[in-house]
Amino acid sequence: MDIFTKFQPLHNAFEQLMSISKHNPFGTTIEKMISPTIGVINGRQTLLFGTNNYLGLSQSDAARHAAAEAAMQYGVGTTGSRIANGTYSLHQELEQDLAKFFNRRSCMVFSTGYQATLGMVSTLAGKDDYLFLDADCHASIYDGSRMSQAQIIRFRHNDADDLRKRLRRLGDIPGNKLIVVEGVYSMFGDIIPLKEFVEVKKEENACLMIDEAHSFGIFGEHGRGIAERDQVEADIDFTVGTFSKSLGTVGGYCVSDHPQMDLLRLCTRPYMFTASLPPEVIAATKANLEIIKNHPELIHKLMDNASRFYHALQNAGFLTGPDISSVISVILEDLPQASQFWNRVLELGAYINLSLPPATPDNRPLLRASIAAAHTTEQIDQLVQIYIQAAQDVGVALKI
Amino acid sequence: MTETIESVSQIIIETLLENPKVPRNITPESKIIEDLEFDSLAVMNFVMEIEDKLDVSVPLDRLTDVRTIHDLAEAIISLK
Ligand SMILES: Cc1ncc(COP(=O)(O)O)c(C=O)c1O
Numbered sequence: 001m002d003i004f005t006k007f008q009p010l011h012n013a014f015e016q017l018m019s020i021s022k023h024n025p026f027g028t029t030i031e032k033m034i035s036p037t038i039g040v041i042n043g044r045q046t047l048l049f050g051t052n053n054y055l056g057l058s059q060s061d062a063a064r065h066a067a068a069e070a071a072m073q074y075g076v077g078t079t080g081s082r083i084a085n086g087t088y089s090l091h092q093e094l095e096q097d098l099a100k101f102f103n104r105r106s107c108m109v110f111s112t113g114y115q116a117t118l119g120m121v122s123t124l125a126g127k128d129d130y131l132f133l134d135a136d137c138h139a140s141i142y143d144g145s146r147m148s149q150a151q152i153i154r155f156r157h158n159d160a161d162d163l164r165k166r167l168r169r170l171g172d173i174p175g176n177k178l179i180v181v182e183g184v185y186s187m188f189g190d191i192i193p194l195k196e197f198v199e200v201k202k203e204e205n206a207c208l209m210i211d212e213a214h215s216f217g218i219f220g221e222h223g224r225g226i227a228e229r230d231q232v233e234a235d236i237d238f239t240v241g242t243f244s245k246s247l248g249t250v251g252g253y254c255v256s257d258h259p260q261m262d263l264l265r266l267c268t269r270p271y272m273f274t275a276s277l278p279p280e281v282i283a284a285t286k287a288n289l290e291i292i293k294n295h296p297e298l299i300h301k302l303m304d305n306a307s308r309f310y311h312a313l314q315n316a317g318f319l320t321g322p323d324i325s326s327v328i329s330v331i332l333e334d335l336p337q338a339s340q341f342w343n344r345v346l347e348l349g350a351y352i353n354l355s356l357p358p359a360t361p362d363n364r365p366l367l368r369a370s371i372a373a374a375h376t377t378e379q380i381d382q383l384v385q386i387y388i389q390a391a392q393d394v395g396v397a398l399k400i
Numbered sequence: 401m402t403e404t405i406e407s408v409s410q411i412i413i414e415t416l417l418e419n420p421k422v423p424r425n426i427t428p429e430s431k432i433i434e435d436l437e438f439d440s441l442a443v444m445n446f447v448m449e450i451e452d453k454l455d456v457s458v459p460l461d462r463l464t465d466v467r468t469i470h471d472l473a474e475a476i477i478s479l480k
Binding site for chain 1: 439440441442444445448451455456457459460461
């Protein structure tokens with residue numbers, strides 16, 4: 001019995017996966033980036049459909065120049081926390097830019113999106129409060145709930161009636177209620193029926209937090225996410241998100257109109273006890289936010305690509321998730337089939353994500369493609385052909 | 401209707417047996433993770449079903465002390 005004994009089941013599961021999978025799906029290495037949509041993997045140029053670079057901005061010229069300039073001016077790291085030496089004017093400017101973009105009173109910038117949700121969920125929900133989490137919420141939200149002292153209640157995925165039922169079950173137990181949902185769920189790419197949730201929140205007098213990690217820069221006329229698309233922004237108490245997807249860098253944020261948001265800077269541990277983002281990342285993020293503001297056509301191109309891919313998969317007989325978003329998943333039968341399919345797609349020249357239970361809903365393996373505005377129509381069509389070929393080669397039954 | 405730990409344990413066992421993968425010989429003393437081979441997600445999904453059957457909410461933090469079916473029944477009774 002040593003300290004690693006408890007990982008034996010994980011070891012066995014991984015060994016089993018590697019006995020049937022030529023490449024390690026959790027160990028893919030990108031040797032070189034050729035463009036936002038092409039990288040070199042295993043020495044070969046490969047189409048990248050497994051990044052979260054939805055708008056292609058990880059490679060924007062404006063961001064690269066801004067980053068280089070900031071690095072020259074300020075250095076490459078802050079070496080300290082936001083509440084000590086780690087706040088530069090750049091951090092404050094980015095917070096102001098984001099608050100303005102969302103038409104909110106204030107914004108807090110965190111070092112990652114994981115820390116933004118972890119910090120907000122764990123700090124807002126106190127000992128006598130109740131947290132209501134969608135069954136499919138991201139790991140950072142569940143981790144935050146465990147760090148909080150609150151009572152945690154899980155409701156059925158995207159089911160506002162189920163949430164209402166669970167809220168009502170509490171009766172008039174004292175304590176604040178915080179509901180946490182996402183705009184687009186990262187595994188199936190399915191979208192929240194947000195208006196229904198807003199109704200419940202109002203009826204039950206609860207607070208509502210939405211993580212727009214996969215919807216920021218993609219939904220809504222200005223890219224503010226599902227809350228903008230569904231015209232319910234006024235009813236959202238806290239919006240969290242990440243820089244690591246549409247914005248193409250790294251970091252996270254929370255925006256809110258609550259007048260006392262600044263108090264959270266003094267008690268949110270994942271904000272306080274870690275170094276702030278380096279200047280070059282802040283400068284690059286600011287530059288990419290400007291691009292999102294000024295180029296709404298990127299959103300349209302992304303949705304055109306996503307819709308083309310989604311419909312082509314459906315026509316070919318693949319089992320997909322219910323909605324069209326930047327994440328489009330194909331649901332497969334079992335692990336051997338999913339891993340063969342993933343390996344075959346890689347050999348045929350495209351990188352996608354293999355997502356396995358328990359990280360996936362319903363215990364089904366998923367092949368998850370992220371669609372970007374930077375993909376060309378030809379690349380989308382190529383990926384469709386690769387899926388069809390791989391399905392034939394590994395014997396995935398298509399329903400036609 | 402007044403529920404007892406025994407009656408709630410019985411309801412839990414009946415619900416578990418609806419899942420064909422669960423061993424047929426479970427008792428109130430069966431350990432949920434070890435004997436049923438449930439991962440954390442499977443536990444949360446199954447607790448949700450029990451919650452709806454018994455019209456009770458079991459906050460997830462209460463589950464940290466639950467190991468057996470009997471423990472879960474006890475937690476539910478204390479919440480009712
Ligand atoms: C819904 C959701 N929230 C938060 C995060 C964390 O973001 P980050 O990569 O910035 O830590 C992710 C990304 O994995 C996510 O999908």
